[in-house]
Amino acid sequence: MHGLTLPIKTVTGLIRVLSVGFPMLFSADASCTVMSKDPEPSSDDSLEEQFKGISVSDIESVNISSHSASNSRVFKDTDGYFTAFMEDSRIIKMIDEYLTNSDLTLHEDYSSTKAAIYEVVAMKLYYSCIQTEDEFLDDDGYLNEDEVLNKDGSFKEEVIQKVEEYLREFNLRTIAVSDFEFNYTPIKAWELLVDNCETTHLWISKAAIDVAALNSSGLSKLTMLTLKNVGLTEMPCLYNLTDLEYLFLNDNIIGYVNLQSYFDAKTGGSTMPKLVHLYLYGNPVSKIDARIKEVFTDKSMEIGLNGVGSFSIHGNMKDKLDKVRIQLVEPDEKKENESDVNN
Structure with missing residues (x-):
């Protein structure tokens, strides 16, 4: 029939x-x-x-x-x-x-x-x-x-x-x-499109996604990645995306831009050397890891935040953040803050 x-x-x-x-x-x-x-x-x-x-x-x-x-x-x-x-x-x-x-x-x-x-x-x-x-x-x-x-x-x-x-x-x-849910993350399909069809931008919005799976060396040729309103609560770990220039993380719920994953033993102090724009508009950011310049090493690197717009992370970043009450947090300082909360 x-x-x-x-x-x-x-x-x-x-x-x-x-x-x-x-x-x-x-x-x-x-x-x-x-x-x-x-x-x-x-x-x-x-x-x-x-x-x-x-x-x-x-x-x-x-x-x-x-x-x-x-x-x-x-x-x-x-x-x-x-x-x-x-x-x-x-x-x-x-x-x-x-x-x-x-x-x-x-x-x-x-x-x-x-x-x-x-x-x-x-x-x-x-x-x-x-x-x-x-x-x-x-x-x-x-x-x-x-x-x-x-x-x-x-x-x-x-x-x-x-x-x-x-x-x-x-x-x-x-x-x-x-606006579509995934049954599974089609990493292999994306990798083949990047390698063979000149795909350089992956855009995902309003869809829960296995972000850890995106940290694939097979996606290293991506130059732009958009993860908009996907429920992120922390910075994604994407050190394998070595060609990435633009990272759009707008409208998530990231409060602390924690970059510890880039310094863990298994990552070996990895960086994102070509990233020049990190957009965090629409996130309730209150703290940023002070090691941000060590991860995003390009001298033209800019970050975009609510209330202050887009600005260079290699300039006087602290003055910009003070205006919107965002703290630059050293790793040891963060641990002390967490200890105080637990006590």
């Missing part, structure tokens, strides 16, 4: 039912601490086979296969729109042709990672061409079906054309995801 595709509203209702009760892999506290994650699923099936539409037979076997199918996906889709977008034959063809024209398909790990790569790329296009476009959203910021979908639930041709034009113009320099 394959081939009988359900309308988007039926799919949406089905997915909402299926999503109830699935366990979350990551907590909202996405700090440097290693968090548990499942290994990335692999498959040798074609993209067409891996992303078929939901059919009547799928519903009949839902109790058997829905959980495993959900866990093989990178992202959790609660309303079904992204799934419908990703499974659209025009999108599949578009992404398949793009990847085929790159060196990525020649990589030895491509076959085992292509499903995750495809989904990551589809999410980037969905975010850039639909999620962030006012013309496709209603007054509350939700997808406006009348503007995006045909009566049969398929995406309108003008939407597909917009996606195609975007991919042609901007390529995959930025990989983005916002």
Whole structure:
């Protein structure tokens, strides 16, 4: 009974039912601490086979296969729109042709990672061409079906054309995801895109993420990393991202910019030598590790903070911080403060 595709509203209702009760892999506290994650699923099936539409037979076997199918996906889709977008034959063809024209398909790990790569790329296009476009959203910021979908639930041709034009113009320099939960962290897919598709910027917002997994040498060619509103409570440990120039950590809940992880024995006094901009706007920062100049060694390095804006860390940093009542804390001083609190 394959081939009988359900309308988007039926799919949406089905997915909402299926999503109830699935366990979350990551907590909202996405700090440097290693968090548990499942290994990335692999498959040798074609993209067409891996992303078929939901059919009547799928519903009949839902109790058997829905959980495993959900866990093989990178992202959790609660309303079904992204799934419908990703499974659209025009999108599949578009992404398949793009990847085929790159060196990525020649990589030895491509076959085992292509499903995750495809989904990551589809999410980037969905975010850039639909999620962030006012013309496709209603007054509350939700997808406006009348503007995006045909009566049969398929995406309108003008939407597909917009996606195609975007991919042609901007390529995959930025990989983005916002407002979607991860089933697992697709590190291998990101690494292959960075190495083979000139991806230099990873943008993640409003999504809990295993930040420790991002400290991968396979992502060392990234020049920009955005972790906006992802629940960070402390500075991420990213010493393997040696080419990183811009780190955006806006709208998290970091109170103390603690850099101890860069001085631990296992890291060997690592630095981020090329970082020139660290943005912490929207964080309740009250303390900054005084060793900040030892970690971020570029002389043009600037930090951005509420109330004081962006300024050089290699100038008279203390005067700037005093104006907004932020302390520069030496390591021993921090330990004494913690001891006083415990006593």
